[in-house]
Amino acid sequence: MVHLAVPYKPLMRFLYLPCLLLLFVFATTTANAQCSGSFGDPILYEDFGSGTGLGPPLPAGVTDYNFTGVPCPNDGDYSIVNYIGDCHGNSWHNIRDASNKPNGYFMLVNAKQLAGQVFYTYTADASNFCANTDYEFSAMIVNVMRTSACVNGGTRPNLTLTIETATGDNLGSISTLDIPPDGLWKKYNVCFTTTNVTSNIIVKIVNNVAGGCGNDLALDDITFSARGPVITTDYDIPGTGGNINLCEGSTGQSYTITADVAAGYRNFQWQRLNNGAWEDIIGETNSSYTTPSTTGLAAGVYQYRVAVVKDGNIGSLTCRTFSTPNTITINPKPVLIAPADQSVCTGSTLQLTATGGNTYVWRRPNMPASPPGSGSISINPATNADDGIYEVYAISDKGCISDTKQFRVTVIPPVTATVSQSTDVCAGQSASLEATGGLYYQWFPAAGLSQTDIANPVATPSQTTTYTVRVSNDACFEEKTVTVNVLQYPLAIAPEKKVIFEGQSVVLNATTRGDNIVETSWSPATFLDDPLLLTPVATPPYDMTYTLTVRSASCGESVSSVSVRVYRKVTVPNTFTPNGDGFNDVWNINQLYTYAESITTVFNRSGQQVFHSEGYNNPWNGTLNGQQLPAGTYYYTIDLKNGTKP
Template identity: 40%
Template sequence: MGFRHISYYLLLSILLIVSGTAKSQECEGSLGDPVLTYDFGRGSAAFGPAIPDKTNYNYVIGQPSDGSYTIIKTTQGMGHVSAGNWLSVGNHTPNQSNGYMMLINADDRQAGIFYQGEASGLCPGTTYEFAAWIINVMAKPGIRPNVRFSIESMTGQVLKEFDTGEIPEGSNIDWRRYAGTFRTTSSRVIVKIKNNGLGGGGNDFAIDDITFRACGPVIIPSINTERVSTKELCVLIKKTFTFSAEVSPGVYTDPEYLWQQMAANGSWFDLPGQTTTNLTQTFDHPPIGAYKYRLLIAERGNINEENCRSNSPDYTINVVEPPVAVSLRAQAVCLGDVIVLDAKTNGATYQWTGPNSFASTEESPNIPNAGNNMSGRYTVVVTTSGGCIETEEIDLAVIPAPQPKINPITAICKGSSIQLQASGGLTYRWSPGTGLSQTDISNPIASPLQTTTYKVYASNGACEVPTEITVIVLKDPLANAGPDKKMMKGEQVQLNAEATGDEIIYQWSPSTYLDNPNILNPVATPPSDITYTLTVTSTFGCIVSTDEVFVRVYQKVEIPNAFSPNGDGVNDLWKITAADMFPTASVRVVNRYGEVVFRSTNYDDKPWDGKYKNSDVPPGVYYYVINLNTGLKPLSGSLTVIR
């Protein structure tokens, strides 16, 4: 796609200079509409056609090497991008996803002019701004592009020559605009592109959106003597506006002016007879919308030539609706709370009045510590910058805060429910909602799985006041009667029971032979084997837990403390009574020196005859240890051998 309104012999001049200072200079005054535009076109194909202008660079479809260029939508998918050498860059033209750009890989063989073209249709004696957007596509440091644009007359006179300076690496959206101004001597110019740098490791860039625009004087806009370019007008108001332009001298020898207005479709149309730097327009209740005007300026005789004129910034009158209805955040507040007034309308002023001599010009004033004397009617007058005025009134009441209460409750068993009952408000909000049947009533059913503190917010329509209650969930009773026990008849044993749960009581059965059947660790003295059952019960009627313990009672072993093994048939043997009840019992007798004189394992009612190694032991005191092997403690003591 070439420059619109001129031949394709426009020339772009891209100079790659390793060092240099940016010399581009944008138009400092007012710009006209783009009269010449080159954006390399658009299309559905990934690559666009070669440029029709003169160039000594090779056109390729694909990734360009040194001395080549391509016309492309994006660098995405190219090998240099995949390798991390290039950025993934798309074309610059706004709102043109299918637009193309020129991607250039600088020539590493020679420097000099590599592109030249002619632009025609310009106005002699007019200052223009030539501009282009350029991006360094290198993702890594390397030789930086430096582009020189040279504008010459048809006779070779240099009208303007400017450099971009080194274009640094950046992000994939770091497009930069470079521009320079020149004054025409005829309707045609030559544009040259020069490359004074070398290619190789870098010097790869893209260019897009090249434009010529007339550059006029500085224009300072005013509306009704105020140095602004935008005003607002209420649709209900009839008003006259005077648009003025302060034009700096020196650009045009004999300037000529013409005012334009923007049509609904976005195009501009002339306002006949409006040829001074002032324009007066009366708005008589026009439809809501934006009304735009601008002043054209050109050398006399050229005002109707689009390529020869510049224009002022847009003057805009925004016709707007009246302000929206004003409202208060609440029509009632509680004593001691903050009254929050709210009247948000963009670009407006406010005048509030109310009880107790209240007055404010804030948009949303706050009145702290509300008292009874602050009840009444509040009024606000809203005036927009466009002149619309809206008055709103609202009656506000200051009321006492609610005093919420919750009826006391008892604890509950796990898996049970209880009804909560709050009072003191008009509406209620419970939190957390876990385990509640509803959260917006006064009396929800609570079924928490664990002890939970609930907070209820009681509201009177103006404010909320919280209070809380804790629902205690009792742990289920769990009985553990402890390990089975063994004891000798006539002795005692303590039961080692355990129990968990909340608010629990204990009961042993049968209660016979227990010192206290209502404690966890009673002392038992049964005369024979017995099974005790521990029952653990919650005082709140939760589930009952039971467990059993067996107490084994052994007959008491009678151990003589003396015998006389003299063969007279009386008390000749040391015989342990009831030993036959302990078939695995072991018996050991030692003398005073600790020497074992009698040993019996698996005692089977074979008493000691007072012999050791078939010889009578001397009379005297001996010591015994009897291990019944039942888990009971060993029996020990002394016995006397009498001869």
């Protein structure tokens, strides 16, 4: 990017005036001669700008080379880049811009096969120049080729920097000679002096050798500016080196800066930097200048410089050259963040931390101030002697001291906490908890508690829970635990109904649930092998109902019953004689009457039903409809209606 840095008067890159104003009669040519002295704000400063990716092309007429939008140009082309990477098989050095600007651009050129081509040119209006004034035209140039890239090292760039009038008169030039392939930026310049006003000025950078393998280069920081004598300035305080560092709020004073220049330079103008721009200080035109008092100045950097010119040119801004700025830096006081008032428990660690400075000075109660040191101090263990007012101030890396801040540390006796004993409750019941020894109480977990921030909450947990209470008195705390064991109520679970035949036995396989079961018993105990067993063996001769009682140590008892159905043994005779002799006159089936739901049916040999009875309270007498049936063989079915056979 071109910077036309003539103060107060912006210029265009090319400006041609119809009238001729200056005549330049001096020219000098030396190989890379460094022009000494001071320099003015540049008439031209081309640094090509900065950015990511590739930069934009130069305006038309600035170069004889073709712009290409690739990072590695070919013969006859140039690019605006911020870095040379792996170009042409890594035959070029990896290079960034000459002044190390972040993402700074520079002009990368792959020279043409023909010599005499212009790499860069610029025309300066004659009004920018003063008579009897020295000027410098310079550029940073680097050979980008690696030595190994070409046979015999290849062609080295060789350029000429020229200064000429618009009519073609040469005012000065310099040859760079062969630029070594070391990949390092070097400054090349040419100087000249004006006499009378006559013409615009053109500066050029021209290729001296043909292309081929090599002759690839980069340009950056192309500058055209006035050149003056060496200007030495210093404060009236020895040893400052042109820079004074003060602290905000320190005792203010003024400082005198004196300029020392070569003979013939008797015109001075002092300037100060204001919001990034230099401005003349009205009336300050002597070789020394006394600054305003620093009293009350805000933190910041205050800069001053002096402009010098030869006789009669001080009013022309482009003729001035400037001293290196002298600086007064008002360094800010540290913004100290001190510890807040706090409490600490006796015997624990007191940790204090301050921020905002480079080092810190601490003062503890009844103790001298510490030497400057860390922003953190640790006191372990804290005792009653550490109770009181503390002070701290910060010191910046520039030696500036913050305001002193105070804070209080209160050392508190430790907590001696107690808590009620663990207890048992039956499910759904509550237990009162109690802690002592502090000002504040915090219980956790909260499940089942009536309140978590009191000394004596009521606990009704759904399951066994261990509660922790934190007992505190601001800084100190102690934790205790108490367990509420939730006991489940006893539950007796008798088996389903049991069915046996007379003379058989059955196990009453009961189960229980609950906590702290201490006793199980069956009643009645009749026909049981052991009524105190949970699973006794029962052998009842008739129907019985047994009841199981289960008792826990703390949560009562539970009962459950089971019925045992005892079926009588049925004996079916296969003959009877219904002849009225009073003996065996009916079909008497032993114990069938006990089966009230049973069904008995008799058939003759033809399959005809001759008898049917539900239950068997009235045995069959061998008749059908009141008529005696003949003797013979009859068939029967007996359904006891209980899933068993008679």
